[in-house]
Amino acid sequence: MGPIKKLQAFVCAQTFWPQFMVRWFQAEKGPFTIFFYCPLAKCGISVANIYDIIKKPVDTINPVQQSVIAMSGTLFARWCWILKPRQFMLVFANSVMASTGIIQLWRKFQSGQSV
């Protein structure tokens, strides 16, 4: 058994967890699998961008990087929408990511700087 599986077995073996928590720990897309953390990483890009919108000056905005974030977010939001089954949470996460990219590009455009 790999280290993550051992950790999962150890955590699930504790008796103080309620049953629904144990079921969640053992879920196919639960917190001991990579499938749980990937959408969080996507949200992390949005959070970092929101932090940069609030805290950082306009001259630090990277227009190429923000264009890639906006385009990637838009395309992935559409892709998650047309997937079967429809992935609403990923649609939302990608839409927010694209929106933060567009806001950053708008700020850069408004300031009149190019790089």
Add this chain to the structure above:
Amino acid sequence: MASKASGIFWTWVHSSTGPKTTHFWAPVCNWFFPIQALYDWNRDPAKISKEMQCVLVCYSSLFMRWALRISPQSYILFCMHLFNATLQGRLLIRRLMWESSQQKAIEDKPTN
């Protein structure tokens, strides 16, 4: 033979995961992340966002594992995220080294 080859190509073009669909372009546009990191090879470290670079390195590291755990495995996606993690990490290291040199310059400044 030529008509068979062009048949395969046009079959792919018109397929449900071909270049006329989002199924094709969404993974392709992911490649723009490492391409952007290459474009910004010599970006001024003062204008690199440390938080964004950290997040992009973590994002690509997690998706490297995801690309190998999905079925079917996607080695192309794995390679893309490997490049991205390395190149965005390089920008992060540039920023951290610049911050460290700025800090050192402040400490070494002679006080009057």
